[in-house]
Amino acid sequence: MPIYLDHAATTPTDPRVVDAMLPYLTEHFGNPSSIHASGRRARQALDEARETVARILGAQPREVVFTSGGSEADNLAIKGAAWAASARGRHIVTSGVEHKAVLHTCQVLERQGFEVTYVGVDRLGRVDPEAVRAAITERTTVVSIVYGQNEVGTLQPIADIGGICRERGVLFHTDAVQAAVSQPLDVDRLGVDLLSLSGHKLYGPKGIGALFVRRGTSLLPQLQGGAQERQRRAGTENVAGAVAFAVALSLVHDDVAARDRQNGREADLRDGLIDRLLTLPGVALSGDPDRRLPNNASFLIDGVDGADLVAALDLAGVETSTGSACASGSTDPSHVLLAMGVGPDRARGALRLTIGRDTTDGEVKAAGEIIVDCLARLRGDRIALQATASA
Amino acid sequence: MARIVAAMSGGVDSSVAAALLAADADNEVIGVWMRTHPDRGEGFEHKRSCCSPDAADDARRVAQIVGIPFFILNVERQFGERVIDAFADEYLAGATPNPCQACNQYIKFDELLNRGLAAYQAQQVATGHYARVEIRDGRWRLLRAADAAKDQTYFLWVLGQEQLAATRFPLGALTKPRVRAIAADLGLPTAEKPESQEICFVPAGDYRALLAERRAYAGAPGPIVDARGEWLGTHSGYAHYTVGQRHGLGVARGTPLYVREVRPETNEVVVGARDDVAAGGFVAVDPRFVAGEPPGARFEATVRIRHRGAETPCEVTMLGSGRLAVETAAPVWAPAPGQAAVFYRGDECLGGARISRGGARPSASAA
Structure with a gap:
């Protein structure tokens, strides 16, 4: 069995989640919009799932829209809110370290005539709330800032930014996809109007997510069709997915003390990895060393191509990532690292290790040594090659 | 147990090469597709998004069927400099480039061989080239393929002892029809894929756009002359012509004319009769x-x-x-x-x- 250190890409579905969802794929297969008993049974499961999610968010059930996942939630939040408010203004404020689901959505809106301000970040990937305040104009309708950055793990001061948005009367969206497995999700404390979630990042299945939409927030639906999800998202509901999502979210958040203990355990493992790798020359931590996701250890490594290192680690039995789950070999350096002021060459040496619930101390220690070995081999060979080339 | 990196292009030849190696229990084969140049996505929004081109999809599917791990190795920078830029520079120097040979020399048997072997801890690299390697008199020899019609040694002559020692050409003894039959037997999706003819980074064979893009060469009209220097017509820019070229001269004469020489210094294209070339x-x-x-x-x-x-x-x-x-x-x-x-x-x-x-x-x- 490989050592899996890529929980930011996806997590294994919790067996309790699988157990909870299976009946809605088999005997309780009904369409929640049907009038008959099978339909009512499915409707009840969907309603209960929505209540559970709402409870964890400190929201009302009608404020929860189930989606196909985090990307759809981001698209619906930003496009939906920007278009619905487009008569008032067409200006959006976001940051340079957003997930592509937010970044590319904003770029499409730019083509459609919206103006977008990308607030910069510091070397640690932090958004300054005052920079957001300064970027808001009379025409601004939506602000979107990621909660926990998916590549480098930096946590943003969401509540502070939320307060500013409230003060200025603009809608505030946060992509909480990566943060939701460890951070509190109380939408009032966070001061958000829109919040995106994804099932498979928190031990649920792929293909289900949710968007919190604060009551009174107008959204232009991005999928037209039936009247599902209070006319905000057409399409027959993914009942099994919604049930699974609610259970997965409960397993993380119902017991806050347990969640915090789990975070502490993962942070300890993370710090062990960070300490081990930082003993090596030419290795630097990326992201905020203090305010970061408890499971994220991200590095910039000189003298190697991140994708080569990930492949070498895979063959040595450790599953990792360069920063996002992109297997296409695209050469473009991470926009997140570039926004943090990392040069394009250096950005190629990115490695992200993300810990999970089942990660053990033994795995982390073994992985650390394997990384040290692979790195030495890759760098040694590269240095040897350069020596040959110059000879 | 030998660990072998199989370069997979997504074509039938490299697919079968990988499959044949993987069928031998003594080999541990790792499939690698090299991303040599950016590819346009199919969505309209982002021309360079995180997507994989069709060729990589085919290669990955073959790797799955054959049951080997599959990685993408990014060589865009190296390929851009050593193959694409060199291709443009050759034209600008009045010469005819040889991109497939450059790719073998600098990408497959240098970048992939060295970087790939380091990353994947492999001992050898295999490709789908039609050629054979053998030791004779204590030296590695590059031998013609059994299928004379497919022989690719013309593109491989740049390989030396060190490289051949670490190279496998599993198709060297096979004919193309046999390779296709093997692919069909194994149910590989690439079995019927047509032969690639054009240069992979020059869409529709139009290299003029590439000269403009990579080297800002727009072309300047200049004289077409005969060997005595007599003016015969006007060309669109010397780099658009290669020795032996017949078409596109725009000069009408009783007998067909061919490019004899391209002179970058004076922007002249010298032509002559077939025998003159x-x-x-x-x-x-x-x-x-x-x-x-x-x-x-x-x-x-x-x-x-x-x-x-x-x-x-x-x-x-x-x-x-x-x-x-x-x-x-x-x-x-x-x-x-x-x-x-x-x-x-x-x-x-x-x-x-x-x-x-x-x-x-x-x-x-x-x-």
């Missing part, structure tokens, strides 16, 4: 010999000056300082500067050199 010999530079050294200071061989071109008996004289002279037993047609002259003896590819500018000797028949 033939040569009885030429000078070539940057020689490389597979065995490490030429068979002698002067040796007999046969020479080929284009892929699948005819082979002509010749005598080669090493001139020193990276130059050699080739005298052919019969006229060779249009030795184009920049193209490789590759030498053979029997089934062995000895090596070759790059044909240089201005070294062609008139053929006996034309003189």
